[in-house]
Amino acid sequence: MFDELKVKQGMMRLMIGNITSLEVEAIVYYARPDLALGSGFGGVIAAEGGPQVQEELKKIGTVKTTEAVISSGGNLKARYIIHAVGPRFQEEEWEEKLRTTVLNVFRKADEKGIKSLAFPAMGIGFYGVPVDVCARETLGMAKKYMEGSNTIQEITFCLNEPYEYKPFQEQLEKMK
Secondary structure (H helix, E strand, O other): OEEEEEEOOEEEEEEEOOHHHOOOOEEEEEOOOOOOOOOOHHHHHHHHHOHHHHHHHHHHOOOOOOOEEEEEOOOOOOOEEEEEOOOOOOOOOHHHHHHHHHHHHHHHHHHOOOOEEEEOOOOOOOOOOOHHHHHHHHHHHHHHHHHOOOOOOEEEEEEOOHHHHHHHHHHHHHHO
16 A cells, blocks of 8 residues: 655655665654664664664764754664654644654755655654644655755655554645
């Protein structure tokens, strides 16, 4: 299952799957401020990427909300992981902070010359961001960024479940 939208010379695409198994240059991780990989998706990255990913993150230290940093992908197929510290649902100005977080992911990707990257549904789990708001804000920022001058040619939104996919699909349809 996937839907896509051509934006200038690039492509935005939706799919259901395991983001850590994708063959893209970088995957995005909605990180904790201390950059500890912990449980959930972070635990999957730690297990599949290997200990070198967490070791790189320990050297970076802590990161403020809206900031993004890059580590290697370790043993993952992706060469890099962009660790983005986004807001928690209902914290002050959380929607604006989510947009800024996504923008900073794109800026980091451009700094490295990354042409293809994959996003999860940013912050919908532990951080409580509603999936419809996540879809609207992340797809909106992706389209806007791809319309500008940058190196990113392919953005995949890799979602875990159909309940995540549907709001993204509806938002992508509105953009066509």
